[in-house]
Amino acid sequence: MVKTLHRRLTLFFVLLTLPVLTAALAAGGWLYRQQQREAADALFLHTAQSLCDSLTQAQSVKDSWLTQRQQAAGGILDLTDNGTPTLFSRQNRQFPGTAALLDLAAAQAAGAGLDPDRTDREGNVVFQLVSFTVTDTAGRSWRGAAAVLPRGDAHRLELFLLQPAGLAFGLWPALFLAALWLAGTALLSGAGWLLAGRMVRPVRQAWQHQNEFIAAAGHELRSPLAVIKASLTAAGTADAAQRESFLAAARRETDRLALLTDDLLILAAGEAGALSLHPGPVAPDTLCIEVYEQFYLLARAKGHPLTLDLPDTPVPPLTTDAPRLTQLLSILVQNALDHTPPGTPVTLALQTTAGRRSAVRFSVIDHGPGIPDAAKAQVFLRFYRGDESRTRKQNFGLGLSVARELAALLGAGLTLEDTPGGGATFTVELPAA
Numbered sequence: 001m002v003k004t005l006h007r008r009l010t011l012f013f014v015l016l017t018l019p020v021l022t023a024a025l026a027a028g029g030w031l032y033r034q035q036q037r038e039a040a041d042a043l044f045l046h047t048a049q050s051l052c053d054s055l056t057q058a059q060s061v062k063d064s065w066l067t068q069r070q071q072a073a074g075g076i077l078d079l080t081d082n083g084t085p086t087l088f089s090r091q092n093r094q095f096p097g098t099a100a101l102l103d104l105a106a107a108q109a110a111g112a113g114l115d116p117d118r119t120d121r122e123g124n125v126v127f128q129l130v131s132f133t134v135t136d137t138a139g140r141s142w143r144g145a146a147a148v149l150p151r152g153d154a155h156r157l158e159l160f161l162l163q164p165a166g167l168a169f170g171l172w173p174a175l176f177l178a179a180l181w182l183a184g185t186a187l188l189s190g191a192g193w194l195l196a197g198r199m200v201r202p203v204r205q206a207w208q209h210q211n212e213f214i215a216a217a218g219h220e221l222r223s224p225l226a227v228i229k230a231s232l233t234a235a236g237t238a239d240a241a242q243r244e245s246f247l248a249a250a251r252r253e254t255d256r257l258a259l260l261t262d263d264l265l266i267l268a269a270g271e272a273g274a275l276s277l278h279p280g281p282v283a284p285d286t287l288c289i290e291v292y293e294q295f296y297l298l299a300r301a302k303g304h305p306l307t308l309d310l311p312d313t314p315v316p317p318l319t320t321d322a323p324r325l326t327q328l329l330s331i332l333v334q335n336a337l338d339h340t341p342p343g344t345p346v347t348l349a350l351q352t353t354a355g356r357r358s359a360v361r362f363s364v365i366d367h368g369p370g371i372p373d374a375a376k377a378q379v380f381l382r383f384y385r386g387d388e389s390r391t392r393k394q395n396f397g398l399g400l401s402v403a404r405e406l407a408a409l410l411g412a413g414l415t416l417e418d419t420p421g422g423g424a425t426f427t428v429e430l431p432a433a
Contacts, residue, residue, distance in 0.1 A: 002204045006196050013192030014185070021184045025177050032173060041143065045131055047073055048145035048161050052129060055079075055157055056149050063088040075142070075163035078102050082156060083116070101136045105160050108132040109146035116148050116158055125150035133165060141165040227253045266402050275409050281433070282318040282325065284360050285310050288350050291329045295337070303342030306333075309349035316352065316432040318360055320410055325362075325428075328406040331399045332364040332426045340368030340423070358432040367423040376416050380404045 051069055055061060061079070066088045070077035076098060078089045085093065093099040112130040120126055128148040135141050143165045149157040228250045235246035266275070292308040299306035318325075329348070336346045347365040352358060371379060380400045403426075407414035413429040 002200055002207055005203065006193075006200050009196035009199060010189065010192040013195060014188050017188050017192070018185060021188065022181065025181055025184075029173070029177050041131075044073075044143050044161075044163055045145065048129065048131070048147065048159075051077075051161060052127075052147045052149060052159060055159065056127075056151075061086075073161060073163055075161065076101065078105075078160040078162075080158040083158065097136060097138070101134070101142070101162065102160060104134050104136065105132075105142070105144050105146065105162055108134045108144060109160070112146075114146050114148065116156065118148070125156040134162070225253075225257070228257070264398070266405060275405070277321050277324065277409055279319050279321050282320050282322045284315045284318055284350055284362070287322060287326060287329075288348055288362065291326060291333060292348055294330065295333050299333075299337055299346060302337050304337055304340065305343075305345040307345060307347045309347055311350060311352060313352070315350060315360060316358060318430055319433045320412075320430060324406055324410055325412075325430075328403055328410070328412075328428060329362055329364070331403045331406075332428070335399050335403075335426075336364050336366040336368070336424075340366045344368050344423070352432070353429075359429050360432055362428040362430075363425055365419055365423065365425045367419060367421065370418055370422055371416065371424050379416065380414075 051073075063086075066077055066079065066086075070092075076092060078092060079086050080089060093102065109130055109132060112132045114128055114130045118126045118128065125148065127150055130146055132144045132146070133141055134144050141164075143163045145159075145161045147159040149159060151157055231246040231250040231253070235243045235250070238246060288308060288310065292306065296306055333346065333348060340346065344367045346367075347363075349361075349363040349365060351361040351363065353361065380403075404414055407428060410430065413427075415427045415429070417425045417427065419425045
């Protein structure tokens with residue numbers, strides 16, 4: 001599922017950005033072609049001006065020279081002397097379509113303002129040069145330039161220069177743009193894959209954690225269910241004395257199974273953000289006394305001296321969820337009673353800190369074997385057990401995970417430190433009201 005989502009997000013990114021790349025390259029190609037066209041127009045006008053200068057200064061014009069200029073221009077050159085076509089022009093007009101094209105060019109030139117009969121106040125012919133475009137009968141576009149050249153004594157030359165205006169884009173620019181498009185597509189695909197990977201990383205991690213959580217929960221559920229099934233089966237064929245023993249074992253495993261279910265529900269609700277919080281005024285010393293009284297008899301039964309250490313000065317009140325905080329402290333006290341040898345003391349302590357931000361600290365201090373530094377970050381993981389060699393599992397390794405979830409819900413800090421002289425100290429810190 002995550003791989004499919006990764007591929008779809010990559011495809012969505014590419015489809016979203018590829019039109020932008022295509023439009024940018026198309027605009028670049030269009031600008032390149034416009035620049036080519038403008039450069040060709042400027043070169044054409046320069047050629048026409050140069051031809052006019054040469055004809056104005058020349059004493060005589062040879063057909064061979066006109067042929068060379070026509071070939072250099074790559075179009076059609078027409079020259080008339082006082083309205084009479086020269087021999088060179090008459091030969092050009094014999095080619096199919098040339099005469100009709102020149103007639104269209106003359107009409108376009110007249111529309112552009114060219115007047116062969118224009119003279120100045122002294123009656124001299126005025127030099128004129130106009131440019132235009134013309135379309136022949138076949139639909140092809142031509143650049144055109146027409147000029148009237150004075151030759152003295154009311155003598156004039158009329159010049160027409162035509163050049164195909166169709167500008168091919170060219171193979172190399174097209175290949176270059178195609179290569180840019182392919183390279184851009186590849187880069188966008190790579191970037192989309194990386195970005196999609198970063199986007200689905202939390203989903204992948206959540207999916208992996210969920211699978212690990214389900215696998216671990218299924219593994220933990222298997223043991224109590226197997227014991228319950230075996231005990232009930234044996235109780236069906238046992239005598240009265242043995243039946244009570246088997247049923248007691250089934251009840252114990254049922255209680256463990258209920259505890260596991262409650263812990264799993266809390267963890268699942270915490271991940272989904274569905275844990276409810278009902279804050280209110282709380283007296284920290286009163287709450288510690290209630291937790292102490294709740295575990296006093298249990299601690300004595302397990303052989304642990306349980307003490308309560310309260311400060312002599314008044315403790316500022318808290319604004320928090322009292323049942324959730326009680327549940328958090330109960331988990332820490334229960335953890336200390338379960339993981340320390342009998343006879344070792346356990347202390348529930350309450351402290352306050354002064355300063356710019358006063359806080360209230362609840363500490364559960366034990367004097368057991370302690371927790372190695374390498375395992376301090378792992379004890380809050382789900383289903384973690386410090387002693388994997390145990391064959392009789394009295395707990396499921398979920399208590400501290402639930403404690404961390406409750407601390408995050410309450411906005412409290414939960415830390416683990418070594419107890420001076422040996423042992424572990426879990427501290428819950430909340431800001432004072």
